[in-house]
Amino acid sequence: MSSDDLNLDDILAKGAQDADYNGDYQAGFAAVIGRPNVGKSTLMNELLGQKLSITSHKPQTTRHRIHGILTTDAYQIIYVDTPGMHLGGKKSINDYMNRTANSAFVDVDVILFVVEAGRWTDEDQAVARKLKGADAPVILLINKVDKFENKEALLPFIQKVSEQLTFDALIPVSAYKKIGLQAITDEVLKRLPKQAAIFPEDYVTDRSTRFLAAEIIREKLMRNLGNEVPYGATVEIEQFKFDEEEGRWLVNGLILVERPGQKQIVIGKKGELIKKIGSEARKDLIALLDARVHLELWVKIKENWSDDARALASLGYDDN
Structure with a gap:
């Protein structure tokens, strides 16, 4: 990873030039979206196997869009961490964060919609409404399931969310307990195109x-x-x-x-x-x-x- 910010078009062009495509390789973008404080950044860090996005218990910790790049011999998944989509907040920085989060819907191969187990808010509902117009398939990730000893207690919540949104797959996960991470990878790979790596193999992010x-x-x-x-x-x-x-x-x-x-x-x-x-x-x-x-x-x-x-x-x- 370079210590200088690079133009994204230059990075993509270099990745395509350097890649050795064998016809079976998969590569693509997976946007991680949701309201503030549902664990999006922690989840992305766990999927990458390293800390890239900052985390805290305070809502709206993430302010920027960050690409986290996971490259193996068989695939390259570019996770797109975004600020939480939120209601209220009238300042310019709130507008910026919501615009940044909305931009994640564009030109991605799959959307990971993260919600908190047992809790559905107006902000979750606002995200769900935006997802109805998304072109990419949606995978619903119900995070923090470790807080429920009896997983059947989640069934009414899942039913409620199902009434608000049509999704292509549902995965109970816990970023904190590392539950469901492989299932996420498997579901994402089902939806990634076969193509050469987009970024050079030594890149872990597009940020400096x-x-x-x-x-x-x-x-x-x-x-x-x-x-x-x-x-x-x-x-x-x-x-x-x-x-x-x-x-x-x-x-x-x-x-x-x-x-x-x-x-x-x-x-x-x-x-x-x-x-x-x-x-x-x-x-x-x-x-x-x-x-x-x-x-x-x-x-x-x-x-x-x-x-x-x-x-x-x-x-x-x-x-x-």
Whole structure:
């Protein structure tokens, strides 16, 4: 995976050029969609066998579309992780996340609709309505089934969902307990076309390591802060380079918040919270980069960034 963002068309062209197609190989896109906080990112990470998308217990942790690429000798599945489709939220960033989620319906081979076992909300219903116009087959994934000791207790819920949506397959799963993962792969492969690999075999995502570094830092913000502040915060990487002399990566992360009070919360008493966030992020960055990392974090106020379309674009919140 390159450390620089590449044009997707260039990546696809390179993958097609490099692939050795034998006539039996399968490759295609599987979009992972659903409302916020149903476990889409955790599920994709488990399907890939590595952590790629950030996770937390807070809704709307995922803000961007991320391709996770699983390549074997027989197939290549490109899972498309998306922000949760949500109602409410009037800011520009909410519009961006919903547009990003909606874009996952286009040009994919199969849709994985993730819902939470035993819980059907207005947001689930809104997603189901959008799926009625989808061209791709829909596989319903009922996540968090490990919470039900008696699986027959799920039957009324399954019946209710069946009345709201026509789907091609149904799989009870648990991302947390790793239940149903092989069944997902099997069902996806039934619907992927026979064609050469789309991405080069050494790619695990279309995103840059610089982008992933920013997401790692934002994950630690989401996990360590209360319910309000994380939604007014984002992360921008100002420096991302390898120092040959010191043999380590130098990473400078800028945490942007919208109000002075949020800045104080992120910093914490005597700077303890931002040190904790930095320490946790550094561990994950070491694993990501497989090298020593020197991480420095700063906090800056950028008023109203989440409701300013130009600011969002400058921070990487675009539709590309």
